[in-house]
Amino acid sequence: MHLLEPRAQPSQLMRWTAPLIAIAATLLVGSVLFWALGKSPLDSFHVFFVEPLTTGYGWSELLIKACPLILIAQGLAIGFKARIYNIGAEGQLIVGALFGGGIGIAYGETGAAWVLPAMVVAGAIGGALWGAIPALLKTRFNAEETLTTLMLTYVASHLLSYMMHGPWRDPEGMNFPQSILFDDAALFGLLVEGFRINSSLWIVIFAVLAFWLFNARSFLAYRLEVGGLAPAAARYAGFPAKQTVWFSLVISGLTAGLAGVGEVAGPVGQLNLNISPGYGFAAIIVAYLGRLHPLGIVLAGTLMALIYLGGEAAQLSLQMPAAITGIFQGMLLFFLLGADAFIDNRLRRRAR
Amino acid sequence: MLDYLPLILAGTLAAATPLIFAGLGELVAERSGVINLGVEGMMLIGAIAGFAAAAETGYGAVIGLPAGALAGAAAAAIFGFFALSLTANQAACGLALTIFGIGLSAFIGQHYVSYSLPGLQPIAIPLLSDIPLLGPALFRQDWVVYLSLIAFALVAWTLTKTRLGLLLKAVGEAPEAAHAIGYPVIAIRYGAVIFGGAMAGIAGAYLATVYTPLWVQNMSAGRGWIAVALVVFATWKPTRLMLGAYLFGFVTILQFHAQGLGISVPVQLLAALPYLATIVVLVLISRDRKLLQLNLPASLGKPFLP
Numbered sequence: 001m002h003l004l005e006p007r008a009q010p011s012q013l014m015r016w017t018a019p020l021i022a023i024a025a026t027l028l029v030g031s032v033l034f035w036a037l038g039k040s041p042l043d044s045f046h047v048f049f050v051e052p053l054t055t056g057y058g059w060s061e062l063l064i065k066a067c068p069l070i071l072i073a074q075g076l077a078i079g080f081k082a083r084i085y086n087i088g089a090e091g092q093l094i095v096g097a098l099f100g101g102g103i104g105i106a107y108g109e110t111g112a113a114w115v116l117p118a119m120v121v122a123g124a125i126g127g128a129l130w131g132a133i134p135a136l137l138k139t140r141f142n143a144e145e146t147l148t149t150l151m152l153t154y155v156a157s158h159l160l161s162y163m164m165h166g167p168w169r170d171p172e173g174m175n176f177p178q179s180i181l182f183d184d185a186a187l188f189g190l191l192v193e194g195f196r197i198n199s200s201l202w203i204v205i206f207a208v209l210a211f212w213l214f215n216a217r218s219f220l221a222y223r224l225e226v227g228g229l230a231p232a233a234a235r236y237a238g239f240p241a242k243q244t245v246w247f248s249l250v251i252s253g254l255t256a257g258l259a260g261v262g263e264v265a266g267p268v269g270q271l272n273l274n275i276s277p278g279y280g281f282a283a284i285i286v287a288y289l290g291r292l293h294p295l296g297i298v299l300a301g302t303l304m305a306l307i308y309l310g311g312e313a314a315q316l317s318l319q320m321p322a323a324i325t326g327i328f329q330g331m332l333l334f335f336l337l338g339a340d341a342f343i344d345n346r347l348r349r350r351a352r
Numbered sequence: 353m354l355d356y357l358p359l360i361l362a363g364t365l366a367a368a369t370p371l372i373f374a375g376l377g378e379l380v381a382e383r384s385g386v387i388n389l390g391v392e393g394m395m396l397i398g399a400i401a402g403f404a405a406a407a408e409t410g411y412g413a414v415i416g417l418p419a420g421a422l423a424g425a426a427a428a429a430i431f432g433f434f435a436l437s438l439t440a441n442q443a444a445c446g447l448a449l450t451i452f453g454i455g456l457s458a459f460i461g462q463h464y465v466s467y468s469l470p471g472l473q474p475i476a477i478p479l480l481s482d483i484p485l486l487g488p489a490l491f492r493q494d495w496v497v498y499l500s501l502i503a504f505a506l507v508a509w510t511l512t513k514t515r516l517g518l519l520l521k522a523v524g525e526a527p528e529a530a531h532a533i534g535y536p537v538i539a540i541r542y543g544a545v546i547f548g549g550a551m552a553g554i555a556g557a558y559l560a561t562v563y564t565p566l567w568v569q570n571m572s573a574g575r576g577w578i579a580v581a582l583v584v585f586a587t588w589k590p591t592r593l594m595l596g597a598y599l600f601g602f603v604t605i606l607q608f609h610a611q612g613l614g615i616s617v618p619v620q621l622l623a624a625l626p627y628l629a630t631i632v633v634l635v636l637i638s639r640d641r642k643l644l645q646l647n648l649p650a651s652l653g654k655p656f657l658p
Contacts, residue, residue, distance in 0.1 A: 137635055142638040142644075143635045143638040144638065151581070155631075284447065324459055326454050334449075337438075337440035338440055340440060
């Protein structure tokens with residue numbers, strides 16, 4: 001049962017090849033899965049990973065799905081470096097969508113130019129607030145952020161459900177739990193006519209650059225990383241641990257909130273119960289797969305978007321439940337963690 | 353209020369049952385030093401396995417619970433391979449297991465959507481069930497509720513009175529020392545984790561075949577996470593875990609009787625109550641750092657590599 005022994009030096013090679021190994025292993029086990037279900041693995045992979053990208057529309061959909069994943073993962077990576085595990089980005093996304101969407105519902109019909117910017121700001125504030133609650137609970141009461149962020153996700157989704165069944169339900173929506181469709185003033189403009197990709201893309205590009213600069217240049221980023229790698233050293237150097245908690249949770253809440261607005265003012269176009277197919281959870285995998293590096297996250301987020309897209313395609317052409325996306329996501333994270341174990345360890349040599 | 357009391361009490365016991373199974377399982381795993389955040393995933397895998405077995409054979413919970421236990425144990429073994437044999441980050445492995453479990457159960461469950469099962473008849477315990485008011489509430493339950501009490505007694509007894517319990521705690525407190533004396537740390541941890549998986553599987557199977565005997569995607573609805581929180585609340589002690597589970601059972605059941613009790617809060621907000629209660633309870637217990645430190649298994653979450 002003891003498979004590993006420590007390496008003398010962590011392997012830099014493994015650090016960067018681990019994601020590739022994890023992807024390869026996921027594909028391998030995935031083919032076995034397809035085969036076991038009586039589908040040809042090759043055909044299935046064609047449907048899953050190639051077909052979606054054969055059309056311009058497919059590429060636009062890829063970007064639409066990659067945007068929220070990349071955005072959320074950028075924020076999460078800050079916390080993960082400092083060992084602050086926000087696993088409730090899904091909830092922060094929902095609250096961001098509620099804050100932004102609320103403005104869209106109330107003021108969209110004015111047609112004013114300030115509506116969309118106000119929605120973006122409100123969404124960021126909403127997500128940040130929802131992230132600030134676990135920060136308060138952690139710094140003030142020592143409550144584990146893993147459990148509190150997750151519990152708040154359930155609270156957020158019930159809050160959304162309440163707003164959709166009650167105050168914000170579309171009066172002419174045949175009692176469906178959804179809001180009115182947003183007016184144009186409350187929607188991101190389309191970049192290319194006929195495709196769903198919209199101007200929220202600029203927010204994501206700006207965020208990636210900002211996070212990249214922050215990581216590469218700022219002293220705060222360095223402090224966060226030291227706090228994660230060597231808490232004792234960070235304390236000795238006088239880096240305040242509480243500040244780290246607050247910063248990590250608020251910034252990751254903020255990006256998740258922004259992603260929430262991106263969805264409701266983008267492809268979804270209203271508030272309803274299905275504003276996110278688990279982007280907040282998938283972004284955790286994206287952050288690790290991208291090695292917590294802003295540019296790595298862009299690649300990982302694009303791959304994860306493809307898994308989502310492939311899941312939808314598989315539903316249409318292979319009659320497979322879209323839940324296969326979750327199976328792939330779980331496998332990918334398992335294999336990534338397994339491969340990561342080989343950064344600091346190697347296979348035990350049998351001495352006996 | 354008094355009219356509702358038996359109903360609320362009976363409902364509390366039933367609602368607490370899955371939390372008891374899942375919580376006891378996680379408690380044992382954590383006592384061995386392993387934190388498995390995959391309880392939610394294992395519960396869902398157990399739920400669909402139990403539901404499928406019950407639906408296909410027609411034997412209900414009698415076959416559903418063992419099937420759920422097996423499936424939960426298998427899921428825990430996967431977690432064990434990555435977290436124990438490969439020493440990967442336990443929290444992240446648990447998360448992977450949850451994501452995987454949600455996907456897998458929804459995938460298999462596709463065949464069973466809106467398929468329902470007969471459920472279980474309550475068993476009245478002679479004499480005790482005749483006590484006015486409390487009797488019908490507490491002693492007229494399905495057999496799984498009674499089984500949860502037996503499970504509690506067994507776990508509590510094993511942890512405090514047996515060699516196995518001592519060994520388990522030793523591995524959780526001081527794995528290096530246990531290893532040095534020659535105990536197989538990893539094997540014991542595998543055992544604890546797989547036991548936890550089986551218990552989570554039973555919890556899920558109870559939900560799917562007895563508590564709400566029809567298949568709904570994601571039907572555990574965060575109960576696995578609440579079970580993890582309960583273990584912290586219980587400061588790793590089985591008796592306190594039971595208390596916590598009944599408290600949560602009560603909060604869960606309250607929402608269904610709120611209207612009758614004259615509480616006019618929208619149902620969607622009442623449904624958020626158990627999760628809010630979890631946060632409150634975590635805050636109350638965590639603010640006392642000493643209490644937590646005193647009971648926390650010393651090696652919790654730390655991988656062991658001899």
